[in-house]
Amino acid sequence: MMNRSSLKWISIGLAIAMLVAFGIPAIDRIVSKNGNEFYSYDASHPELVAARLSALSSLDHFQQMLETSEQAKEFAVSVRVFTERGGYESVWLENVRFPDRGTVAGTISHDTLNRLKGGLSKGSYVVSSRQDVDDWSYRDGGRLRGNFSLRALMDLEEEAVQNSILADLHKDPVPDDN
Secondary structure, three states: OOOHHHHHHHHHHHHHHHEEOOOOOOOEEEEOOOOOEEEEEOOOOHHHHHHHHHHHHOHHHHHHHHHHOOOOEEEEEEEEEEEOOOOEEEEEEEEEEOOOOOEEEEEEOOOOOOOEHHHOOOOOEEEEEHHHEEEEEEEEOOEEEEOHHHHHHHHHOOHHHHHHHHHHEOOOOOOOOO
8 A cells, every 4th residue: 555645646647647538639727526636638748648658668667676676665557447438547556466468457546537437446456458558656765766747747837846746756767777
C-alpha cells in the first residue's frame, strides 16, 4: 500500500496528465464530483506522446526494479482502460505485477472521473496489455522515478506547485545505469 505522499503525487500526475478522453481538442481543467482536479487532453498532445513513448521504452527497467529491488518501493503503473462512453481513461494501478511477458496487472488506486467498462472502479483488479501502459512510477531513495507525463505537463501548474513536485522527483526518471 502506498503512503499519502506518494498517492498525492500520483494523484497530481493523474490530475495533470493521465485522464484521456477521445475528442477533447485542448487541455482543459475539470473538477470531479469529489472535488479532485483533472486535466483532460487530446491523446495526440506532442509532449504526452513523447512521455508515453519514454515510459514504454523503459518499462523493462520498471519491471526489473519491481522484481529485484529491495530499496525501491511504491510501484505504480498507469494503463488505458475503456470508458462506457467509448473513450479511455488512464488509471494508476498499485500492487503491480507482470503475470506474463505481454501483460501488466494491479488494482486501481484512485477514483475515476468516467464510468469504466465492466464496472471497474477504485480497488478493481485490472490486467492490461503492456502496450496500454501510459506511465510508471516508483519511489527510489525517497524520491520518485518515472512519472514521464507529470514531467511533461508540469509547467501547466503555478511555480510553487512546480517546485513542490520537483522536490519529490528524481532529476532523471530512469537511473543512468539503465
